[in-house]
Amino acid sequence: xxxxxxxxxxxxxxxxxxxxxxxxxxxxxxxxxxxxxxxxxxxxxxxxxxxxxxxxxxxxxxxxxxxxxxxxxxxxxxxxxxxxxxxxxxxxxxxxxxxxxxxxxxxxxxxxxxxxxxxxxxxxxxxxxxxxxxxxxxxxxxxxxxxxxxxxxxxxxxxxxxxxxxxxxxxxxxxxxxxxxxxxxxxxxxxxxxxxxxxxxxxxxxxxxxxxxxxxxxxxxxxxxxxxxxxxxxxxxxxxxxxxxxxxxxxxxxxxxxxxxxxxxxxxxxxxxxxxxxxxxxxxxxxxxxxxxxxxxxxxxxxxxxxxxxxxxxxxxxxxxxxxxxxxxxxxxxxxxxxxxxxxxxxxxxxxxxxxxxxxxxxxxxxxxxxxxxxxxxxxxxxxxxxxxxxxxxxxxxxxxxxxxxxxxxxxxxxxxxxxxxxxxxxxxxxxxxxxxxxxxxxxxxxxxxxxxxxxxx
Amino acid sequence: xxxxxxxxxxxxxxxxxxxxxxxxxxxxxxxxxxxxxxxxxxxxxxxxxxxxxxxxxxxxxxxxxxxxxxxxxxxxxxxxxxxxxxxxxxxxxxxxxxxxxxxxxxxxxxxxxxxxxxxxxxxxxxxxxxxxxxxxxxxxxxxxxxxxxxxxxxxxxxxxxxxxxxxxxxxxxxxxxxxxxxxxxxxxxxxxxxxxxxxxxxxxxxxxxxxxxxxxxxxxxxxxxxxxxxxxxxxxxxxxxxxxxxxxxxxxxxxxxxxxxxxxxxxxxxxxxxxxxxxxxxxxxxxxxxxxxxxxxxxxxxxxxxxxxxxxxxxxxxxxxxxxxxxxxxxxxxxxxxxxxxxxxxxxxxxxxxxxxxxxxxxxxxxxxxxxxxxxxxxxxxxxxxxxxxxxxxxxxxxxxxxxxxxxxxxxxxxxxxxxxxxxxxxxxxxxxx
Numbered sequence: 001x002x003x004x005x006x007x008x009x010x011x012x013x014x015x016x017x018x019x020x021x022x023x024x025x026x027x028x029x030x031x032x033x034x035x036x037x038x039x040x041x042x043x044x045x046x047x048x049x050x051x052x053x054x055x056x057x058x059x060x061x062x063x064x065x066x067x068x069x070x071x072x073x074x075x076x077x078x079x080x081x082x083x084x085x086x087x088x089x090x091x092x093x094x095x096x097x098x099x100x101x102x103x104x105x106x107x108x109x110x111x112x113x114x115x116x117x118x119x120x121x122x123x124x125x126x127x128x129x130x131x132x133x134x135x136x137x138x139x140x141x142x143x144x145x146x147x148x149x150x151x152x153x154x155x156x157x158x159x160x161x162x163x164x165x166x167x168x169x170x171x172x173x174x175x176x177x178x179x180x181x182x183x184x185x186x187x188x189x190x191x192x193x194x195x196x197x198x199x200x201x202x203x204x205x206x207x208x209x210x211x212x213x214x215x216x217x218x219x220x221x222x223x224x225x226x227x228x229x230x231x232x233x234x235x236x237x238x239x240x241x242x243x244x245x246x247x248x249x250x251x252x253x254x255x256x257x258x259x260x261x262x263x264x265x266x267x268x269x270x271x272x273x274x275x276x277x278x279x280x281x282x283x284x285x286x287x288x289x290x291x292x293x294x295x296x297x298x299x300x301x302x303x304x305x306x307x308x309x310x311x312x313x314x315x316x317x318x319x320x321x322x323x324x325x326x327x328x329x330x331x332x333x334x335x336x337x338x339x340x341x342x343x344x345x346x347x348x349x350x351x352x353x354x355x356x357x358x359x360x361x362x363x364x365x366x367x368x369x370x371x372x373x374x375x376x377x378x379x380x381x382x383x384x385x386x387x388x389x390x391x392x393x394x395x396x397x398x399x400x401x402x403x404x405x406x407x408x409x410x411x412x413x414x415x416x417x418x419x420x421x422x423x424x425x426x427x428x429x430x431x432x433x434x435x436x437x438x439x440x441x442x443x444x445x446x447x448x449x450x451x452x453x454x455x456x457x458x
Numbered sequence: 459x460x461x462x463x464x465x466x467x468x469x470x471x472x473x474x475x476x477x478x479x480x481x482x483x484x485x486x487x488x489x490x491x492x493x494x495x496x497x498x499x500x501x502x503x504x505x506x507x508x509x510x511x512x513x514x515x516x517x518x519x520x521x522x523x524x525x526x527x528x529x530x531x532x533x534x535x536x537x538x539x540x541x542x543x544x545x546x547x548x549x550x551x552x553x554x555x556x557x558x559x560x561x562x563x564x565x566x567x568x569x570x571x572x573x574x575x576x577x578x579x580x581x582x583x584x585x586x587x588x589x590x591x592x593x594x595x596x597x598x599x600x601x602x603x604x605x606x607x608x609x610x611x612x613x614x615x616x617x618x619x620x621x622x623x624x625x626x627x628x629x630x631x632x633x634x635x636x637x638x639x640x641x642x643x644x645x646x647x648x649x650x651x652x653x654x655x656x657x658x659x660x661x662x663x664x665x666x667x668x669x670x671x672x673x674x675x676x677x678x679x680x681x682x683x684x685x686x687x688x689x690x691x692x693x694x695x696x697x698x699x700x701x702x703x704x705x706x707x708x709x710x711x712x713x714x715x716x717x718x719x720x721x722x723x724x725x726x727x728x729x730x731x732x733x734x735x736x737x738x739x740x741x742x743x744x745x746x747x748x749x750x751x752x753x754x755x756x757x758x759x760x761x762x763x764x765x766x767x768x769x770x771x772x773x774x775x776x777x778x779x780x781x782x783x784x785x786x787x788x789x790x791x792x793x794x795x796x797x798x799x800x801x802x803x804x805x806x807x808x809x810x811x812x813x814x815x816x817x818x819x820x821x822x823x824x825x826x827x828x829x830x831x832x833x834x835x836x837x838x839x840x841x842x843x844x845x846x847x848x849x850x851x852x853x854x855x856x857x858x859x860x861x862x863x864x865x866x867x868x869x870x871x872x873x874x875x876x877x878x879x880x881x882x883x884x885x886x887x888x889x890x891x892x
Contacts, residue, residue: 006667010519010568014560016531017553020483045481046459046811087742090732091797097804099812116808143745150748150770153700157597262590294525304523307583310591330591363530370532370551374484378815 022373024399027386028219032227034235037210039386040222043379049215050114050379051124053131054387056210057203059183060106060176060241060321068148068183069191071104073199075144077111078102080135089130096122104181107320108391109204114380117216121225124213128229131204141193152185156455159258159265160330163432165458166256167267170428171324175244184458206230207237210390214379243321251425253340253447256432256455264336264433268343269326270426275318275392281405282417283316288364289414290314290350291327295363298327298346308335312343316421320392325422333437340429340445348424356411356418369403459811461823461840464658465831470674471646474665475827475837477653479817485654486818487548487558489566490828492649493642494542495622496615496681496759504585504622505630507539509638511581513546517561518568524561531557538820539620542758543832545825549818552655556664562650563668566643570636578632586628589621597699598873600891601766604695605707608869608889609762614683616760644675649831653824654817685709685760687867694872694879694886701748702881703768704775705871706782710763710862713756714834719846720858721754721763723802727794727855728752728785729765733801735785736767744781746773758833763863775872775883786863793856806847814840 029039059070078100079086093100096119103110111131115123155161165180172178211230213222249270273279284292291298291314302312312329327347331339350356376382376399389398429447442450463477495506514524514537528535531554537546548558593599603619610617650669652661687709711717729736729752740747752765767778794802816822831837872882879888 006663008560008667008671010560010564013520013527014556016551016557019532019551019553046815048808048811048815087732087738091801094731094733094801094805095797097801097808099808114808114812116804116811143742146745146770147741147748150701153771154597154748154768157699159595261595263587263595293529295523295529303584304580307580308587310584310588330587330595332587332590363526366532367529370530370554371484371534371549372532373482373551374534374549377482377484377817380815 019370022400022403024376024397025382027396030219030223032206032231034206034231034233036206036226036230036233037390038223038226039210039390040213040217040219041382041386042216043214043382044216047117047216048114048379049117049120049123049213049217050112050383051127052110052112052212052383052387053127054210054212054390055109055204056107056208056391057240058105058108059179059181061203062179062183064174065187066191066195067179067187068181069195069199070109071181071183072145072148072188072191073196073204074102074104074109075148076136076141076196077130077134079140079144080137081129081133082135086140089126092126098123098126106177106181110387112383120215120217124225124229132230132233134200136193136197136200138193141196145188145191148182149185149188152182152188159261159263159432162256162455162458163265163267163430166254166432166453167269167326167428167430169458170254170430171269171271176241176321177319177323202238205237206233206235210387212383212386212390214383214386240320249426249428251427251447252429253442253445253450254428254430254453255435255450256430256453257435258433259436261434262333263330264333264431266329266331266336266339266343267326267430268340268347268427269324270423270428271322272316272325273318273421274322275320279417279421280318282409282413283421284368285361285364285406285409286350286356286414286418287314287316288367289356289360290346293364293367297350298343301342301346302329302331302339306335306338306342308332308339333434334440336431336433336435336437337440337442337445344424344427344445347422347427350415351419351422352415356415358411361409361411361414365406365409368406372403459814459840461814463827463837465837466662468645468666468670470670470672472669473649473831474662475649475651475831476656476658476661477651477823477827478656478658479653479823480655483552483655484817485550485552485555485652485656486822486824487550487555487562488651488653488818488824488828489546489562490649490832491544491643492647492678492832493544494540495618495620496541497642498615498618500612500618501626502630502634503618503626504620505634505638506544507620507622508582508585508627508630509635510537510539510544511585512573512577512635513537513565513569515577515581516572517564518571519564520561521572524565527557528561533558534819536820541616541620545828547818547825555656555661559664559668563672566645566648566669567672569639569643573635575632578635582627582630585621586624589624593621598697598703600695600697601705601871601873603891604693604889605705605764605869605871607891608691608693608871609687609707609709610685614685615681616685616757640675642678645669645672646674647678649828651824651827653822653827681759683759687869690866690868690870692870692883692886693889694874694882695889695891696876696879697873699873699875701768701771702775702872702874702878703766704778704883705764705766705873707762707764707869708863708867710754710761711756712759712761717858717862718754718756718761720850720855721862723806723847723850724789724855724859725752725754725763725765726805727798727802728789735789736782739781739785740767740778746770746777746781775881779870779883783865786859790856790860790863793852796852799852799855802850803848807844810844
């Protein structure tokens with residue numbers, strides 16, 4: 001192309017060409033005799049294969065008084081299998097250069113192995129050994145539980161973690177989402193290896209599990225390898241946690257004192273809505289306008305306009321049971337009261353007092369849709385996306401339908417969804433910080449007398 | 459793995475790297491300016507990073523935030539500042555490449571007319587918030603600053619951290635920003651890489667159209683400085699932490715130089731992951747530490763290895779130190795086992811490919827192309843980079859450990875809970891981090 005063909009016009013930003021319709025790759029599905037789902041997606045960009053096993057049981061399934069059990073069980077999986085010690089399991093993984101990870105969330109446990117194609121079979125065999133045939137030795141249990149207790153001690157210094165743990169408790173009390181996967185020092189101290197065995201035997205089972213494989217591999221091959229590795233995993237599974245009756249609470253202010261802290265860690269939110277809500281897309285779009293991106297109302301207000309934070313964001317955490325809506329920010333201690341007032345005002349305003357304009361919605365929708373394809377660039381991204389389908393029972397074309405569904409939203413739909421699921425009168429506010437800094441007043445926030453929460457009580 | 463690309467240098471000195479990959483309808487734009495905190499001077503620290511913030515606040519022909527139009531176009535975007543370079547990137551849907559190039563070229567060519575005192579003051583406050591959030595208010599968050607200050611002498615440009623000192627940030631003036639821009643932000647000090655869904659010829663024509671009219675600027679002289687440690691120095695820092703942590707650090711070769719890859723492999727087998735020697739002894743067998751890790755931090759004009767281990771409740775930093783010194787001495791004397799070496803090789807191969815799965819963002823192919831081009835002057839370095847790891851031998855690992863991780867040329871730093879300096883390694887001197 002000759003240079004003169006392109007004239008640069010700096011009087012306005014260049015236009016955008018249309019984005020091609022996104023289509024999620026085909027998922028080929030089968031299942032083993034024991035009920036384990038085997039789902040594969042062809043992806044040959046690099047010579048790697050990713051295996052991700054999702055078990056639809058997580059920290060929400062911790063029995064009462066045993067908070068932290070699901071995570072402790074997950075942590076024990078790679079501590080030895082068959083005749084291999086914990087160190088030897090990891091040496092085997094290291095000999096094939098595998099990347100190994102275990103994630104535990106409220107609703108699920110995910111165990112992943114990514115390896116070079118030439119090690120696919122060995123990688124999958126190791127994954128199965130780890131999940132299905134862990135040794136669960138007493139000596140390893142004592143060590144791992146002690147490491148988790150030590151971790152909890154260290155987390156006492158991390159304001160963001162203190163806030164997350166205290167906020168979950170404030171919102172849910174002792175209901176399934178009332179604790180983070182780590183549990184607490186009190187329950188961890190009484191958990192036993194028998195508890196771990198029981199949890200594993202009851203809930204880490206093929207009936208609640210799906211193996212996702214993404215890479216340069218035929219489904220038949222994946223299925224054959226999966227059958228060899230997981231075929232003798234005995235079938236069945238126990239039920240998942242059930243939703244408790246939720247009690248509506250009035251707005252209130254809670255404080256975990258941290259004298260001398262230069263920043264206040266803030267959480268503001270309430271129990272919101274489950275993943276299955278028909279308002280899902282409208283709420284995702286509403287959140288983009290409110291606090292879900294850099295140019296959202298709350299971030300522009302607190303960061304760009306007031307200059308009191310490095311960043312503020314909001315999110316609906318969509319889960320199997322109603323999850324939380326929350327704002328999180330770390331703000332200048334001296335501006336804590338201001339940040340709370342502005343945040344609550346913004347949350348209230350998006351329900352209609354400050355209507356979502358067509359332009360504002362267009363920015364949020366465009367950010368969600370125009371770049372959608374880049375969420376599915378790597379094998380790991382695709383595998384985790386497929387695992388979400390398995391976890392929440394979403395249809396195969398869910399990702400292909402996301403863009404047209406979001407593009408069809410109107411400002412009214414978005415605002416009315418926000419009005420249905422955001423309630424300023426129920427917002428719980430939590431400050432982890434130095435509330436005496438600069439003689440700030442919190443009374444005008446109308447959140448009642450502040451409740452002091454001790455970090456040790458969490 | 460073959461990453462094919464073409465390189466062009468425009469008349470004004472801007473390097474252009476183009477890599478075609480049509481597997482996803484996105485393009486990564488990645489722009490490196492060869493300036494970082496190492497170009498700052500004492501008393502003026504934190505400047506390169508503060509400047510990076512200002513680059514998102516508007517330019518002459520788009521005098522408002524850069525996030526809005528790009529995010530609305532479906533882009534993800536960000537920037538980062540290190541000691542050696544500042545990078546800016548966008549990953550855009552194919553049809554928004556024009557927009558990304560328009561905006562990148564506008565802030566390269568026309569930033570200053572839009573740069574007001576108000577924006578400057580606002581972004582300085584954002585940076586002070588960032589500093590509080592990521593350093594001051596985070597356990598062990600000041601360790602990196604204290605370690606850099608101890609490893610490198612005050613006049614060495616790695617003495618300070620990229621976030622800068624609070625007093626310097628508060629004293630920064632708008633006219634310094636203008637000087638900084640003119641000196642460092644021009645085509646001859648920059649390299650742009652495009653990776654993804656592009657046709658190279660058309661993409662090059664676009665880059666020319668947007669960037670070629672920008673004035674070349676004066677080439678920047680490389681920064682040179684030397685550092686050495688003549689003995690062991692013991693320091694301590696009190697922090698809001700529950701468990702004391704020991705940090706050991708040694709000066710090592712710069713990035714890509716002889717010994718860099720070997721030290722990467724050696725620190726892995728020594729302290730990273732459950733198969734490492736120190737994890738096994740400290741955490742698994744003796745249970746005197748809660749965690750251990752180490753890395754070769756290779757930078758453009760110097761490197762350092764830092765090893766960190768946290769004492770388990772009831773155990774002490776001297777206990778940890780004794781085991782660490784023993785294991786380093788054993789590795790320096792005998793070298794790795796064949797199995798350790800083989801694991802290191804296959805690990806590097808996998809990690810190398812994992813890093814190149816994406817076209818851009820923080821990392822990915824576009825960023826790697828720029829890293830090789832800017833730091834080595836040779837973007838075609840993928841195979842040789844991997845070969846550095848594949849060709850490392852037992853004796854070569856043993857030798858770098860013996861040569862660089864010497865017990866009597868290191869910084870020993872204890873981070874202890876406030877009021878518990880008795881938990882530090884004996885004879886440590888308290889240091890102040892401002």
